[in-house]
Amino acid sequence: MSVTTNPERAAGRSDIVEAFKQAAWAAVAAAALSFPILLFRAGANINNMLVVRSRPLLVLGLVAAIFVARFFIVIWQSGRTTRVKSSGIGISPQTAFQLKALLVVLLIAYPFIMYWLTGPFGSLKWINNYGIQILIYVMLGWGLNIVVGLAGLLDLGYVAFYAVGAYSYALLSTKFGLSFWICLPLAGILASLWGMILGFPVLRLRGDYLAIVTLAFGEIIRMILINWTAFSNGYAGIASIPHVSFFGLPFEDDDTHLTFASFFHLHFMPIQQTIFLYFLILALALLTYFVTMRIRRLPIGRAWEALREDEIACRSLGINTTITKLTAFSLGAMFAGFAGSFFAVRQGFVSPDSFTFIESATILAIVVLGGLGSQIGVAFAAALMIGGTEILRELGFLKYIFGPQFDPVQYRMLIFGAGMVVMMIFRPRGLVSTRTPSIFLNEARTISGANVKEGHG
């Protein structure tokens, strides 16, 4: 075994190093070219005098983009060449691991890079709208992936558990004054309980019928939240939910008691709380990832996958499908509960409007787009779908072409629909359609989905 893994590992490392080298050269070339061309721009000031403006951010951004693009192109190409050589498909597991580690480091550095580039006020948008928003959906996507991708149970009411999590924190904190750190596990437990409550009646259902019942379940929860005003305050929602604290130290501009800023001898800035929220959701999302990856290797995880493949065969192999389904529902719901309570603490306000069917559909679309059962694909799909919507807001320049009435955000669903159609034609099994076996004998080899026809397994 060691004989087979050592060269693989060496190859994996040299892949990364090689990609780094090539990316660095590309970046240097880009910098050399863009420095004279792009850095300075002649323009007129108010007094109509010629001035030279420098644009270091543009150049820096461009160079960084070229570096990243070149890096991934090289990695991708090396994956393609090894495919020919070793009959394995895709990137070697070592390279994949290093890429994931690099991605995590980048995600940790992200808020600080944005802060450094755009300052305390400019970075708010980047950390909040892009960072936190995308990570929430990454987490929800990973949670739903357990139910839909692994266990093969089509759940159209996943947002119900997100709502349960959000309202549990909202109610427990406003009515009983419990802190976020106590409510977070409670929200997870409550949501997973509701997952089981949904699970019991739908045990015998599969496919379309299951989808309809879960869809109804999502609506029932929302209707209860709207109509049971004594409990949930109806449409008005619950406002002034306490904000998150740094393990007890509040993020406040207050000199009378100990706060995060005074404890660490910093000046108070609202961005501190945003950055903390960013790391909180990053940690929660990574928790979801690692728990799922771990469980996939355990018997229960493989029972989920077997259940997705063939329920009757599962039973005749002695697998208790009742327990298998319930654990999938409740674990998936638990992560939605965590995400929900995070949502509540971030917004400070919850109302039934945030938990409509379109949310469930978006999360499901992320899972399908990413490739059912593929963790990394789901993350990319979330970034694409949620980040894409945010980027549409940035395209103000299109107004100059299509007239002042043009609002690109209005075309979100159109673009999204077209994207889905293109996806179904070119990559019917999702962005990442390969699946690495969770356990392997001598060497890990990905199993390509392309070899198996859709509908035939």
Add this chain to the structure above:
Amino acid sequence: MSVEANAKPALLEIKGIKTYYGNIIALKGVDLSVAEGEIVTLIGANGAGKSTLMMTIFGSPRAREGQIIYNGRNITKLATHEIARLGIAQSPEGRRIFPRMSVYENLQMGASLNNFAHFTEDLERVYTLFPRLKDRATQRGGTLSGGEQQMLAIARAIMSRPRLLMLDEPSLGLAPLIALQIFDVIRDLNKREGLTVLLVEQNAFGALKLADRGYVMVNGLITMSGTGKELLARPEVQAAYLEGGH
């Protein structure tokens, strides 16, 4: 003429089983017994109820009347997975392997029943029986050929170390040579390890040659039973199931 299972105690005893699909009766009171260490085959035409009987033993659909006794215990009312845990393994009709899981993972699913107690040992055994599966270990189940899938289905059933192995038409859709190989493996398992086998087949000639005893099923009823040789020699059996000569 019926030959009772000899002095050996019956491992599986089916008494007067009636199974319905809605209002349609599929099994009209079936009696059958399998003694420990025997190969028993059940032959019959399409729609005779062979697969229904096999699925009824596994509790889905459940028998409406009658009793299924396994190892002295009434298992008629048990859930499918509980029946499987008693040491009955099944290679169901249509193979039902897990198409998107690798061959290796399929075999693991078979072993999950007894918590992987003898996993590496059993894996080696299965690879010796079906060397082709070893070559295909990292491939998706769905990409295997029909014969390989059948091998995988049987191998997966063996991985749970069953006392009773039930095979539903293992030769279905296979080239005659591959079917023979599979019959050889069944005989081998029975001879060397004393595995009890209940074999449902349409390939009556091969099955009766292999089996110690056989039952013939027509329209939800057992019409004949006897040793494999006896049944092979009977003119009714020859006329109905062995026409065309083998």
